[in-house]
Amino acid sequence: MIGFNVHSVELAPEASREPLEELRRRVGFVPNLAGAMAEAPVAIDGFNQLQRALRETTLSAAEREIVGIAVSVHNRSAYSVAAHSAFGERAGLEPEVIEALRAGKEDLPEGKAAALAAFTRAVLRSGGLVGQEEVGALLGSGYSRAQALEVVTQAAYTVMANWVAGVTGAELDAALSGKAWDGVV
Known part of the structure; x- marks a missing residue:
């Protein structure tokens, strides 16, 4: 490389x-x-x-990290999975939610987190061409239309980081090593 x-x-x-x-x-x-x-x-x-x-969105830091972990697992970016896991922990994301996201589980222990992760994955799988049922499920879980767009923005930001990590081969920082991810989903 x-x-x-x-x-x-x-x-x-x-x-x-x-x-x-x-x-x-x-x-x-x-x-x-x-x-x-x-x-x-x-x-x-x-x-x-x-x-x-x-940082100025209406999504909490923990919610942004849910999106970040889901995107990074989807893109198999070990660097970004570790980073978003560490930042998610710092933001107060429950350890069982972090572990479920890292494992690629569809069923998360918290309903609103599950809806957010499901919508994020739908955006990724469809290249943004989500159906009304996916948008409706997100809205039905308590998120707004603006927040749906904030999820897309967070996903785009995370994809950039994932791609840069892949292109550059950036080594995992010592500060993030406790959250290393082996890519197994």
């Missing part, structure tokens, strides 16, 4: 330094994925801007 540099804030291309510093402040460290993404300033800046915007 062709290696990608994992840039530090100090040694990244000039236009990538501020986005990396912002991530370091927000997350507590510069994830290897972001350091690799910093090779292209437009990539790390776009990633950071979308992450910032997603």
Whole structure:
């Protein structure tokens, strides 16, 4: 595999330094994925801007991580499954929900989480061409039309991270190693 540099804030291309510093402040460290993404300033800046915007959605941090884990399992992105599992735990997501998502289980221990994961998977399986029954199931579980679009936005953000992890071969950070995922679903 062709290696990608994992840039530090100090040694990244000039236009990538501020986005990396912002991530370091927000997350507590510069994830290897972001350091690799910093090779292209437009990539790390776009990633950071979308992450910032997603924190302003009406979905809770835990709900965003449900989407993140479901997308990452679907895309078999070991790096992102570990990251979203760790961030989900930090956001207060129940361990049994995290484990069920990581295992690709359709039946989750919490109903609203199950509806959110099911809708996310429907979006992924259909390439966004979900039927009214999938949208209706999400709305029927208490989510709004705006939140359906927020799920799509979170999914797009996570797909970007999944693809960058795959292209760059970013190594799992030590801070995330406790949530390593072997890709078995």
